Amino acid sequence: MRIDLSNLRGDSYGGITAGVVALPLALALGVASGLGPIAGLYGAIFVGFFASLFGGTASQISGPTGPMVVVVAGLAASLSGQPEMIFTAIFLAGIIQLALGVLGFGSYIRLVPYPVVSGFMSGIGAIIIILQVGRLIGGDPPGGTIPALAYIPTAVSGFNASAAAIGAAALATVFLWPASWAKYLPGPLAALVLGTLLGLTLPAAPVLGSIPSALPTLHLPVFEREGLILVLKAAVVLAALGAIDSLLTSLVADNMTRSRHDSNRELVGQGVGNAVAGLFGALAGAGATMRTVVNIRTGGRTRLSGMLHALVLLAVVLGLGPLAAKIPHAVLAGILVKVGWDIIDWRYLKNAHRGPRWDLALMVLVLGLTVFVDLITAVGVGVVLAALAFVRQVADQQIRAIREMQFEPDSEEEAALLERARGAVQVFDFGGPLSFGAAADLGHHVRQRTGAAALILDFASVPFMDVSAARAVETIATDASEAGKHVYVTGLRDEVARVLAGLDADHHLPMDTRFKVRIDAVRQAVDDLEGGRIEAAPDGVMPPPG
Structure with missing residues (x-):
């Protein structure tokens, strides 16, 4: 495949910057998924590299994202002690995305109504925040929204002052970091450095511990009857959410670069990336909006920038593993709270009362189902209800025209x-x-x-x-x-x-x-x-x- 070198300088700077921004997020999302920080880094490497190489959005940066992590975390909680089954689900999700792209389903995925997208994205943001509350004060919450909420009193009773101080510092950094400074040092990376330094002076806070510094080993798919339904269901959800997340980010990239992405090719790229990630014990990923925006704003325009971003992270894995072992859990929790906060659709929530009440009700319903039931139910119910509502509106209009005999010779x-x-x-x-x-x-x-x-x-x-x-x-x-x-x-x-x-x-x-x-x-x-x-x-x- 031909690589465009016409924007080498801009792509190099964009890719390196995106890699720096992706480092703390990949570590944090890896921990949140239950697979560990190294799985998050591997996910950013494999999905980031192959989605850029084969994808249809030249400037897009791919890697672990909030929606994908929420699904994997739920699967990890259900299949505790069976990582091979989890990686099988990620591999199958990649194969499904690849098939969707080859069969030309890219344009259909974008037809999901906005209130449904807004509802489940906001729900995912809420889930991420809920899952990190316990870690911010030194606890180790279980996976799942309701268990994590039920764990909060336990975390409070075992309050860790060192972890809470580090978490508070991380939260203050990511929320208050000036935008003008972010051009030189991204807020999440600043929080990671500050939190790690505080952790060295406050040793009572839980830290990541030993992180492998070698290349990953091969994890062949495992199909066992026990848990197979969970794996297949998670694969479908991962494929669908990853596709929607990636194509929404592609639209953002199009608006910023005045270009036009290829939806089906993008699904092929994401599918290859996730299939390879599943084979090598990595976290699932998708197009990441913040990292894509950073890449574009710092000069990235071609697929080379996304590939360089992955190579930067590979260099980190091979050389800086011992240093990453000192990173406190609380600082990563603080970074993830900001990730969850940014995923919530605050713009729509602030103005929803001025729009159609049905759309607001649909958004709230999908949000609630996302948080308290599961993602596939939320999206399925939302799409069906939105489609039925639209058909009803069209039908009413047609019947009204018939009743009023609106005919002109x-x-x-x-x-x-x-x-x-x-x-x-x-x-x-x-x-x-x-x-x-x-x-x-x-x-x-x-x-x-x-x-x-x-x-x-x-x-x-x-x-x-x-x-x-x-x-x-x-x-x-x-x-x-x-x-x-x-x-x-x-x-x-x-x-x-x-x-x-x-x-x-x-x-x-x-x-x-x-x-x-x-x-x-x-x-x-x-x-x-x-x-x-x-x-x-x-x-x-x-x-x-x-």
């Missing part, structure tokens, strides 16, 4: 012809694609419409049709026929006609009353009316069917 000739018919010829313009939400009520509303002898069904704006819509059309035509009305069809596309014919829903739509354009159908209907071939109902009202 296309020409003076058409208007004159309909005027001559004096209401005995009615045009029913579907006005667009037929949603299955409106299909059930279409026949009822058409049946209640006033009219006499002829009904013209205009399909010109209907590009496709599903089974529900086809049955609705069949009901309309059948009711009209049984009421003694003549049915004329216009603008019927070949693909729509094939659907109707295939379902035998066109038996009351004769071929000799089908026309390409509406004016021809109107002329024929009026001609048949005036020629006595059809008769208007004396009261101008469609009789009931049957």
